[in-house]
Each structure stands twice: as structure tokens, then as C-alpha cells.
Amino acid sequence: MAPSAVASTVHAGEQDLDLTSSALDHRSAENGQSNGSTNGSNAPPSSNGQDNGVAQPNVHQLDASKITYTFTKEPRDVPPPGVHSIDGATICTDHMITVAWSARSGWKTPELRPYGPLSLMPTASVLHYATECFEGLKAYRGFDGKLRLFRPDCNAARFLMSSVRISLPSFTPAEVEKLLLALMAVDGPKWLSRERPGSFMYLRPTMIGTQSQLGVQAPSEALLYIIASYMPVMDSPVGGMKLHTSPDDMVRAWVGGFGYAKVGANYGPSLLATQEARARGFGQILWLYSSEGYCTEAGASNFFVLWKSKEGKTQLITAPLDDRLILDGVTRRSVLQLARERLGDEIEVVERKYTIQEVMEANSEGRLIESFAAGTAYFVCPVSLIHHRGKDVEIPMGKAGEGGPYTLKLKDWLKDIMYGNVEHPWGVVVQEER
Incomplete structure (x- = not known):
């Protein structure tokens, strides 16, 4: 037409x-x-x-x-x-x-x-x-x-x-x-x-x-x-990834913008705040949006939290795609699919807007279970701490200190597919030249 x-x-x-x-x-x-x-x-x-x-x-x-x-x-x-x-x-x-x-x-x-x-x-x-x-x-x-x-x-x-x-x-x-x-x-x-x-x-x-x-x-x-x-391995920082929430005067993306597209203009403007956060001992920025403080992405990765809801349900929660604010990450998509297929009897997978205040409230009430970032570069990377406006939210990292059990389980399932430990249609074999 x-x-x-x-x-x-x-x-x-x-x-x-x-x-x-x-x-x-x-x-x-x-x-x-x-x-x-x-x-x-x-x-x-x-x-x-x-x-x-x-x-x-x-x-x-x-x-x-x-x-x-x-x-x-x-x-x-x-x-x-x-x-x-x-x-x-x-x-x-x-x-x-x-x-x-x-x-x-x-x-x-x-x-x-x-x-x-x-x-x-x-x-x-x-x-x-x-x-x-x-x-x-x-x-x-x-x-x-x-x-x-x-x-x-x-x-x-x-x-x-x-x-x-x-x-x-x-x-x-x-x-x-x-x-x-x-x-x-x-x-x-x-x-x-x-x-x-x-x-x-x-x-x-x-x-x-x-x-x-x-x-x-x-x-x-x-x-x-x-x-x-070549690229370094970034999914296992010592002690887990530490996040600093974004400042009030800076956002990574906005509704009606292009945060959902993988364009260079999404990244350059974020580097100043990221550099400052790293100078203070943090790995990435947890980007918040609007006056409500909605959690969106951790650096250039999708951000996930596991918590107990107030009704007692174990939930895996991440920001939604319907407002086109965040990137539709391939690792994000895969994590959600595997969680629904293999953990559906244990956890509820939720894609909705949620705020940093909800995360802090879950922490103060003992409902925060674990957290991780997911993306191609950082793969599935456990998050151990969020610093927000002078307060630290410490997140459990499991018995071995390498990440929570759900984080590590999802990570291992993806690794098995990527490295051929299991046959799966997501792993596309290259016919190599001899």
C-alpha cells in the first residue's frame, strides 16, 4: 500500500x-x-x-x-x-x-x-x-x-x-x-x-x-x-554486581522514545553517569524512570528481581515491553521462557511496572530473595547490592556467594544450550569450513 x-x-x-x-x-x-x-x-x-x-x-x-x-x-x-x-x-x-x-x-x-x-x-x-x-x-x-x-x-x-x-x-x-x-x-x-x-x-x-x-x-x-x-567474561564479578540507582537529573530512555531499539544513541548519553558510579565502587547504573522510580534496566542489561509477594507467592519480576521503554533482550526472552516452562510450579513470572520503593519495602520485610541482570555481554549476572539515595539494599547471593539458586539454575540451563550439553533449537550449529 x-x-x-x-x-x-x-x-x-x-x-x-x-x-x-x-x-x-x-x-x-x-x-x-x-x-x-x-x-x-x-x-x-x-x-x-x-x-x-x-x-x-x-x-x-x-x-x-x-x-x-x-x-x-x-x-x-x-x-x-x-x-x-x-x-x-x-x-x-x-x-x-x-x-x-x-x-x-x-x-x-x-x-x-x-x-x-x-x-x-x-x-x-x-x-x-x-x-x-x-x-x-x-x-x-x-x-x-x-x-x-x-x-x-x-x-x-x-x-x-x-x-x-x-x-x-x-x-x-x-x-x-x-x-x-x-x-x-x-x-x-x-x-x-x-x-x-x-x-x-x-x-x-x-x-x-x-x-x-x-x-x-x-x-x-x-x-x-x-x-x-573477543570479549571478557563479565557474568561473575567478585561479590556480585553492585548497582547505583540513576540520578534524578538523568534517564536512560523514555516512553515515546527509542529505548526499545538497539541504537547507538541509547548508550553514549548514559556513559557519564556510569563512569561516576564506577568511580564510587559500583558496577552499573540501575536506571529508574519517572517520579515513581520504576526499575527499568541495569546498565545495558535487563533487570530481574525474585521476591515473595505480600500474598506469599514467589515471583520473578521484570519490567514490561508494552511501553517500549526497555530493550527486548534475547537473554531476557530466554530467561522468561525457561522460567515459565521449567519453574512454573515454583514461581510466578510477572512482567509489570514496579518501583525501587517496592524493592526496598520487600527487602525491609524480608521478602527479597535474589536479583540478577541479563544480557548478551553480562549473560546472567547476580546482583548483590543496590544503592539508592544513601541507602543500601543488600540482596542474598546464595550459600556459596555466587548467586541465588534460581539465578544459577537459569544460568546453567542457558549454558547447557549454548555449549551443546543439551540439544535445543535455540543453539544453531555453524557448518564450519575445513
């Missing part, structure tokens, strides 16, 4: 109040998207060779099957276990994948090529208007010798949502998943060798607006690229 046709469905005198959802629907229509499929273009029909949302032959979809391979002639050394950066620079694998896009012709041919610098004009859209989004997922070398990605379909789908939210091009998520598998098929055998079972790498698909024209507008050129790097 063309934008004019969409607009005509709104009756005279009515006002469309849900502008974000409408804009996303309109963008899907412009892209010829139907039931989740896209034709890979981003511009209005008048400028991209489409007519009323019907793809034209000269506008190409993202097609992973056309990938070309240019292998490095200068292979990099694999660092010793535990080394993830050198002189402050992240260590990446030998290769990367790049795919250019333009509004006129759609997606160009994907290329696996040597890892190296990107070339951008100083007027590139990403440098001035934050037209950038990314994803984060891990590849795991299983104890059974196989290489796996964990739920890459979820990351690819969220990548599409983030891209469209900031007027970057759309694509079929399954094609991005295929590109992720292609990169790890080539670099996985060397960088996550079978001699290192239980190790992982971090994959970062990224999209940037590259059009070299100043002016606040949706970019007509973009670049998708995928890199793979």
Missing part, C-alpha cells in the same frame, strides 16, 4: 495518535513488506523504482546466497585465552562482512573480506544524525566440539526493527542470519578452535547511514557490516 493509500484510510477529522507505529507500518508498506517479508528498499515509491509497494526488478533484496569471498593475505594471530584487547583496541577476527545499500538500487552483493578500516566522508549521515544501529550475539565453542550461535533469528529480527526505527533500510532477517553463519563458518575454526571448548566470541552486526549530504533526512545510502571479536 502506498503512503497516500495508507493515509486515505484515516477518516476526516480523526488524528492518528500512535505516530511511531504508523510510521513503521508505512515504512513496511513502502518497502513492499507483507507478513514480515521485505524487498530490501527504504525510499518512497517515487524514488526507488517501486509502485504501490510492489518491488521492481532493479531494486535488489538482501541476498546472502550471492556472497563473495576475498580472503586475507595477512592472517592475524589468535591471542592467548583471556586476552581480548591490545593497547585498548578490541581484537577482531581475520574477516568481516560488508553489504552496501542505496535507495536507487537496493542491496548490493555481500562480501566477506579482510577485516579493516571503513571509508566514510566527513558529511556521512551517521556522523551527524545518529543513523546507526547494531546487534550483539555470541558464537560458542561447545563441549561437544560444535560451533553454535544462540538464537540468531531473534537478533536479526530486532536488527530489522532498530534499522527501520531510524530510517535505515529494511531486509529479510533470515538473510542477516545467513551472513552471521557465513562469517563464523570461515573464521570460527581458527578463532574458536576445538582446543578451546567452553569459549565464545562476540558478533556485532551494524548498520550505518553513509550518504554524504548534510541535512536532516533519511539517508539514501547505508552500509551493513558484521565483525567478530
